[in-house]
Amino acid sequence: MTPLAADVAQRLKRRARWSGFEIAFWIVAFASIWLLPQKHLILTETAILALFALSLDLILGYAGIISLGQAAFFGTAGYFAGLAAKYGLINEPVLALLCSGLVAAALGFVTSFLVLRGSDLTRLMVTLGVSLMLGELANRYSNITGGADGLQGVTVAPILGLFQFDMFGHTGYVYCLIVLFVCFLIARRLVYSPFGLSLRAIKGNALRCGAVGIPVNARLVAIYTLAAGFAGMAGALLTQTTAFCSLDVLSLERSADLLLVLIIGGTGYLYGGLIGAVIYKFMQDWIATLTPQYWQFWIGLLLVVIVLIGRDRMAAWHEAARAALARLFTRAIGWRRGPALGGAGPDRS
Amino acid sequence: MAILETIGLAKRFGGIVAAADVTLAIDKGARHALIGPNGAGKTTVINLLSGVLKPTAGRILLEGRDITALDPHQRVRLGMARTFQINALFLDLTPLEAIALAVSERLGFGIDCWRLVGRKGAVADEAAEIVERFHLGDVMHERTAILPYGKQRLLEIALAFACRPRVLLLDEPAAGVPEAERHELLATIAALPADVTVLLIEHDMDLVFSFADRISVLVNGALFVDGAPDAVARDPRVKAVYLGEELDA
Amino acid sequence: MLTILFDGTAYGMLLFVLACGLSVTLGLMNFINLAHGAFAMAGGYCTVVLVNRIGVPFALGLPLAFLVTALLGGLFERTLYVHVYARPHLDQVLFTIGLVFMSVAATDYVMGSSQQFVRIPEALAGQFNVFGIGMGKYRLLIIVVCGVLTLALQFILAKTRFGSRLRAAVDDQRVARGLGINVGAVFGITFAVGSGLAGLGGALGAEILGLDPTFPLKYMIYFLIVVTVGGTSSITGPFLASILLGIGDVAGKYYVPSLGAFVIYAIMIVVLILRPQGLFARGAAR
Numbered sequence: 068m069t070p071l072a073a074d075v076a077q078r079l080k081r082r083a084r085w086s087g088f089e090i091a092f093w094i095v096a097f098a099s100i101w102l103l104p105q106k107h108l109i110l111t112e113t114a115i116l117a118l119f120a121l122s123l124d125l126i127l128g129y130a131g132i133i134s135l136g137q138a139a140f141f142g143t144a145g146y147f148a149g150l151a152a153k154y155g156l157i158n159e160p161v162l163a164l165l166c167s168g169l170v171a172a173a174l175g176f177v178t179s180f181l182v183l184r185g186s187d188l189t190r191l192m193v194t195l196g197v198s199l200m201l202g203e204l205a206n207r208y209s210n211i212t213g214g215a216d217g218l219q220g221v222t223v224a225p226i227l228g229l230f231q232f233d234m235f236g237h238t239g240y241v242y243c244l245i246v247l248f249v250c251f252l253i254a255r256r257l258v259y260s261p262f263g264l265s266l267r268a269i270k271g272n273a274l275r276c277g278a279v280g281i282p283v284n285a286r287l288v289a290i291y292t293l294a295a296g297f298a299g300m301a302g303a304l305l306t307q308t309t310a311f312c313s314l315d316v317l318s319l320e321r322s323a324d325l326l327l328v329l330i331i332g333g334t335g336y337l338y339g340g341l342i343g344a345v346i347y348k349f350m351q352d353w354i355a356t357l358t359p360q361y362w363q364f365w366i367g368l369l370l371v372v373i374v375l376i377g378r379d380r381m382a383a384w385h386e387a388a389r390a391a392l393a394r395l396f397t398r399a400i401g402w403r404r405g406p407a408l409g410g411a412g413p414d415r416s
Numbered sequence: 417m418a419i420l421e422t423i424g425l426a427k428r429f430g431g432i433v434a435a436a437d438v439t440l441a442i443d444k445g446a447r448h449a450l451i452g453p454n455g456a457g458k459t460t461v462i463n464l465l466s467g468v469l470k471p472t473a474g475r476i477l478l479e480g481r482d483i484t485a486l487d488p489h490q491r492v493r494l495g496m497a498r499t500f501q502i503n504a505l506f507l508d509l510t511p512l513e514a515i516a517l518a519v520s521e522r523l524g525f526g527i528d529c530w531r532l533v534g535r536k537g538a539v540a541d542e543a544a545e546i547v548e549r550f551h552l553g554d555v556m557h558e559r560t561a562i563l564p565y566g567k568q569r570l571l572e573i574a575l576a577f578a579c580r581p582r583v584l585l586l587d588e589p590a591a592g593v594p595e596a597e598r599h600e601l602l603a604t605i606a607a608l609p610a611d612v613t614v615l616l617i618e619h620d621m622d623l624v625f626s627f628a629d630r631i632s633v634l635v636n637g638a639l640f641v642d643g644a645p646d647a648v649a650r651d652p653r654v655k656a657v658y659l660g661e662e663l664d665a
Numbered sequence: 666m667l668t669i670l671f672d673g674t675a676y677g678m679l680l681f682v683l684a685c686g687l688s689v690t691l692g693l694m695n696f697i698n699l700a701h702g703a704f705a706m707a708g709g710y711c712t713v714v715l716v717n718r719i720g721v722p723f724a725l726g727l728p729l730a731f732l733v734t735a736l737l738g739g740l741f742e743r744t745l746y747v748h749v750y751a752r753p754h755l756d757q758v759l760f761t762i763g764l765v766f767m768s769v770a771a772t773d774y775v776m777g778s779s780q781q782f783v784r785i786p787e788a789l790a791g792q793f794n795v796f797g798i799g800m801g802k803y804r805l806l807i808i809v810v811c812g813v814l815t816l817a818l819q820f821i822l823a824k825t826r827f828g829s830r831l832r833a834a835v836d837d838q839r840v841a842r843g844l845g846i847n848v849g850a851v852f853g854i855t856f857a858v859g860s861g862l863a864g865l866g867g868a869l870g871a872e873i874l875g876l877d878p879t880f881p882l883k884y885m886i887y888f889l890i891v892v893t894v895g896g897t898s899s900i901t902g903p904f905l906a907s908i909l910l911g912i913g914d915v916a917g918k919y920y921v922p923s924l925g926a927f928v929i930y931a932i933m934i935v936v937l938i939l940r941p942q943g944l945f946a947r948g949a950a951r
Contacts (some may be wrong), residue, residue, distance in 0.1 A: 069544060071553065076540035078557060079516055083532045106760060133755055181934065185941045187754035188697055192893050193937055196930045203927040261520040262529035264509075267518055271506040278466060278504070279518040279578055280492035281526060289527075319882065323762050330759055364770030370763025375748060376757045 083259035086350040087393035092338065093248070099239055113348040114243035115304045118250055120328045120340025122297035128334030129258060130290050131270030133187045135192030135322050137298050139178070139201050144171040144299030146205065149218045149312040153169035158224040164246065164303045171299020172292050179291035183284050195319065202317040217313030221306065232308065239308035246304060247341075250297055254337060257293075266290055268336075327370055330378065335383045342385075418477075419444040419584050419613050420465070424569035427637075428458055431560045432534055434460040438474070440585070440617055449616045449628035449645075453657060457637035458617045459501055464585050467491050468496040474519075477585065491520075497581035499572045501588045501617075507561035511552045511571050514560065516543040518578035535615075538548075550574035557573070566597025570604060583613045590620055625649065633657070668800075671918050675804035676873060677911020679810035681904050683866035683884070684891040686738075686859015692837050692897030693852055694750050701863055701888055703768035708734040708864020709876040710772065713781045723786050727810075728866035731861040738860020742853050765881045768860065772878040780877045784869065804926030815863070815879040818900060821826055831855060835898075890933050898941025905945055 086328045097176045111302050119141055126132040144167035150156070157163040205212045213219055225231045229293060230238050257263050269283055276283050302359050314319065324347075331344025373381060418441040425438040442448045450458050463469040465476060467488035475484045483491055492566045506514045513533070520539045520565050522524060532540070549568045555563055558599075560571065573589055586605070593601055602623060608614060618624050624631065631648040633641040641651050648654055687701040708730040715721040716730055748761050782947065785803060792801045822828040834841040834848050842848055867876070874884065895906030911931065917928050936944050 069541075071548060072541045072544035075512060075516075075535065075544040075547065075556075078512065079533045079540060079543075127755075133758065135758070141822070181938060185937065187758075188691075188893065189937050189941050190891055191697070191754075191758065193934055194465045195886065195889075196934045196937075200927055200930045200934075202928065203924065207923050207927070257529045259532050260529045261517065261525045261531075261533050262527060264513060264533050265521065265526055268506045270506050270511060274468070274504065274505055275500070275504040275575070277468075277488035278498055279498070279575055280489045280497075281517075282487070282489045286526075296451045303517065316462070319886075323766075326759060326762070361770045361774055363766045364774070367763040367766030367768075367770065370759050370766070371745075374760040374763070375745075378756065 071241075080283075083255075084103045087397045088389045089338075090400060092341070093395040096244060096248075100244065104237065107240040110354055111236045111240045111243050111308050112305075114240065114247045114368055115308070116328060116348060117341040117344035118243075118247045118304065119298055119301035119325055120332070120344050121247075121251060121254060121337065122294040122301065122340075123325055123329050124334055124337060124340045125254060125258075125297065125346050126165065126291055127173075127329065127335070129270065129341065129343050132182055132287065132291065134182070134194040135191050135306045135319070135326070136198035137294075138317050138319070138321040139194070139198035139323065140171040140175055140295040140298035141172055141302035141305075142198070142205070143302070144168060144203060145302030145306045145316045146212055146304035146307040147171075147299075148212070149221045152307070152310075153218065159228065160223055160242075162227050164300055164307065167303035168296040168300040171302070172296030173403065174299075175255050175295020176292040178289065179288040182291065183287055195322070198322060199319070200268070200316055202314065203315050205314055205317055213312060213313070214387075217311055218306075221309045221310045221312070223310055223314070224377040232310075236308065241306065242364045243304050246300060251298065251337070254297070258332050258337060262286070262289075265274055268397060312335055324366070330370070330373055333378075333382050338389075339385075417444055418442060419479055420615070421477040422461075422465070423475045423477070425461070425464055425470050425476065427457075427464055427469060428472045433637050435464065438637075438639050440632060440639065440642075442613060443630070444615055445611060447614050447616070447627055447629045449618060449620065449623075449624045449631045450634060451624055451631060452634035452640070456634040457636055459587060460637070462498060462585050462615075462617060465585060466496070486629075492579050492581070495580075495582040496585070497576040497579040498585035499576045499585075499589060500588055501591060502663060503568050503572055505560050505571060505575070507559070509560055510557050511560060511563070512543060512547060514555040514571065515546050515552075515574055515578050516540070518575050519543050519546070522579050526533055527565075540617070546574050546578050550577070550604055564597065566593050566601060569593050569597075571605070577608075581612065584608070586614060586616045586618075588617055588619060589655075590618065590623055604605065620629070633640065669823060669919055670912060671800055672804060673912030673915035674908060675801075675807045675811075675911070676915055677908035678815070679807055679815055679866055680874065681907035682811045682814055683870065684888040684907065685861050685900055685903055686856070686862050687888050688892045688895065688897050688900065688903040689831075689835075689855050689859055690852075691892055693831070693855060696750055696894030697745070697754055697757045697761065698746075699758060699889075700764035700881065701770070701860075702884050703765055704734050704738055704860040704874070705863040705870075705884070706772065706878075706880040707737055707770065707867070708861075709783075709867035709871045709880065710864075711779065711864065712783050712868035712871065713776075713876065717782075718869050723783070725790075726783070727868055727927050728864055731865040734864025734867075735857045735861030737864075739853060739857035741860075742856040746856070747849075755774055763769060765885070768881055775874060778878055780875055781871065782876075784872045785872060803872060807873070810869065813864075814865075814901075815904060821937075822900060829849070830836070877932055886930075890929065894936050894944050896945050898943075899945070902943055902945030943948045 094291055103110065119137070123134065123137050126134060139252065147170045147324045148163050148167040151163045151166065157166055178197050182190045206214060206363050226238065226242055232238050265276065265286055269286060273283050273410050302316060305316065328343040330343070331346050332339035332341065351362060352366050420442040422438050422440045427435040438461060450461065452458055452579060464471050471484065475482055477483070477498055478491070478494055481494070511532065516533055516539055519542045520533065520536070523538060523540065525536060534607060549555050550568065550572060550573065552574060555567050560568065572618065573586065576584055589605060590598065590601055601654060606627065611614060616624070616627060628645055631645050632639060632641065633648060634653055635657055640657065641648055641654055683705050687698055690696050690698050712726045712730045713735045715725040716723055721729065744841065749757055789803045791913065793805070816889050819932060820831065830846045830851055833846060838848055890910055891903050893905050896901030914929055921928070
């Protein structure tokens with residue numbers, strides 16, 4: 068291997084190395100299990116929202132598909148999980164979660180063909196239309212879904228037959244956090260793989276992708292399907308942790324809020340949805356204690372302000388903040404990333 | 417022996433004829449130039465060959481195989497790649513990432529969603545080789561969007577080359593490149609491996625006559641003259657078409 | 666049956682007046698304005714306040730609703746929207762959804778969350794009976810007013826100097842600028858008029874569509890359907906799309922009430938997939 072080739076190999080792999088910021092983020096996330104037991108209910112919601120936002124980031128931040136209908140997958144899987152538990156079809160929650168994810172992924176696969184072509188507006192309308200159609204269906208078949216009253220009488224069995232859900236949300240939080248972490252690891256692997264690189268390329272220039280031999284449509288179908296599966300698992304988690312599912316899981320507001328969450332955190336680096344979810348939930352919690360009814364106003368204002376400031380400027384701030392956090396973390400535990408940064412680390416290829 | 421052939425290739429947009437009955441044969445290993453005045457349909461021909469446009473009539477054969485109905489990415493996999501007249505690059509990726517992407521797609525790792533990019537030694541080796549061949553070593557870790565124009569043009573060709581084509585279609589590779597960066601670009605084009613067949617579209621007659629061993633002239637979407645460079649240069653009809661344009665080789 | 670046709674036409678024409686401004690902004694600046702319904706709502710509430718509380722006659726309330734919303738639209742356009750025109754679609758969507766949320770909550774805060782009704786003159790209540798078809802007087806008024814407006818719009822676009830400038834700007838902004846057309850001003854005026862029309866539609870439609878703070882969200886999808894299905898290259902497309910949508914929606918609710926809007930959404934998706942440029946777009950067929 069020539070020195071240049073070695074440098075190239077090193078640089079290509081280095082992007083995927085865990086940074087101090089990332090390690091700190093997950094340590095804090097898991098530490099909250101013990102440090103913030105009284106906040107577990109809201110943290111559960113946060114973890115679910117984070118997973119949901121992660122699914123949107125995969126298609127919007129990496130593949131460039133604007134969607135205002137991610138709730139379609141969230142809601143469908145939410146109802147599936149609820150019905151499965153209610154009628155005892157699948158009792159074990161983890162299995163039910165996986166099945167719900169598969170159902171949502173199947174729906175994502177079928178509808179992915181609708182978003183392959185067309186402008187942003189067309190995609191927006193089609194994704195929105197699909198979720199509204201499902202909302203109408205759920206409303207129409209209220210004998211199954213419970214309609215406006217919601218799906219009642221869902222009882223969720225203990226996880227793996229061992230861990231019973233409790234009313235303080237302790238079990239639920241640990242469960243959701245682990246699912247989020249596993250899904251995140253999968254997404255992280257994926258975006259640093261050749262497949263993930265091709266998605267970024269498609270977002271940048273789909274025409275050129277065809278000209279370097281990338282089957283653009285097949286890639287978009289694949290990522291849309293996977294993202295639908297993640298969104299579905301988030302929906303199933305919500306049903307399982309609340310033992311309830313109502314029509315608003317399919318609503319436009321849910322998809323619109325999701326966009327906001329992701330925008331707060333920033334798109335295209337995976338942590339945007341997670342950080343956005345934390346900020347959003349705690350902001351909601353805080354504002355709700357001040358003016359519960361007009362929460363929406365502040366959400367709207369935030370959106371307007373973010374756009375007026377400019378998302379690229381926001382992204383720059385995010386990056387600076389992350390770098391500062393990472394420095395802080397590195398210093399705090401006296402840990403140096405060592406010479407690997409310079410490219411002299413062990414070669415594993 | 418022809419590696420790439422078109423038979424009666426035609427493209428109409430509504431009432432406008434962009435290409436009419438183009439029958440062209442490009443020999444294996446040739447340095448073939450396609451020239452013609454503005455609006456003659458040169459880029460349309462490239463778009464038809466690469467599959468960006470579907471022809472209204474006619475067929476395209478690559479190594480004797482009919483590829484008329486194939487998608488662009490399938491044609492790339494069969495060994496024909498192109499560059500774009502107006503840069504079509506991945507602005508947010510670095511040149512290295514873009515080249516590694518093209519290489520790993522060609523080697524069939526594109527659907528690999530588990531291993532890291534560059535985990536396969538073959539990808540890194542080949543990406544490094546291409547970076548060197550196209551003089552991109554000093555900028556390979558920069559974002560493509562901020563590269564000097566000449567480097568972007570080099571990357572434009574490097575991306576096509578990374579598909580390891582047997583036929584390479586170059587659409588005005590030197591267009592707009594400032595004089596200072598021009599020499600590097602022309603030298604790189606001249607140094608393309610001899611076994612790669614090149615179809616070149618170019619306005620710059622110096623480049624055409626120094627590079628091509630065969631020239632086809634396209635006028636109003638139709639093939640006008642086809643022959644060796646000196647024959648084409650002497651042809652009075654070509655001179656008439658290029659009235660006012662210099663044509664001294 | 667004919668009553669459905671009649672009601673549907675009234676509803677459709679109302680939708681057209683509500684949505685035509687959106688169609689022009691989308692076609693002209695390629696701008697996705699999800700907050701269009703907020704202006705319609707503003708017009709509706711404006712009329713409620715004027716007619717019910719202050720006692721302005723209904724006939725005067727409508728033009729006032731137009732004026733107030735047009736001013737409001739112009740103000741927003743100059744101060745806020747201009748910053749977002751050149752941004753990517755995602756930013757436009759976020760920005761206008763933000764405005765929708767704000768308008769919903771603000772209206773709720775000021776006017777309360779309950780449904781509002783405009784006091785309509787006695788003379789407009791009841792219905793005519795023509796050949797055994799019940800025609801609501803108020804709906805007839807809507808058809809007449811909207812019909813006149815549509816003709817006026819068509820005339821302005823086709824025959825006046827402003828109309829030709831607008832069409833030039835829609836066709837090609839750069840060329841229009843080159844011809845010395847002040848595209849920004851043309852757009853500002855168009856935006857204001859479009860908002861005004863939406864406000865007028867909101868005022869007229871309060872009776873039929875219902876008026877409460879969630880109005881912009883509830884009808885956003887309908888406006889978007891009109892615009893995407895109708896295409897943005899003319900006003901005939903959105904007009905036909907509105908009428909079809911109006912009749913389809915009324916008929917759907919009458920014949921298959923349980924499916925609600927399902928059919929409408931399904932048709933929209935099919936149209937968008939088959940004709941991404943809109944059902945009535947010029948020469949889009951391939």
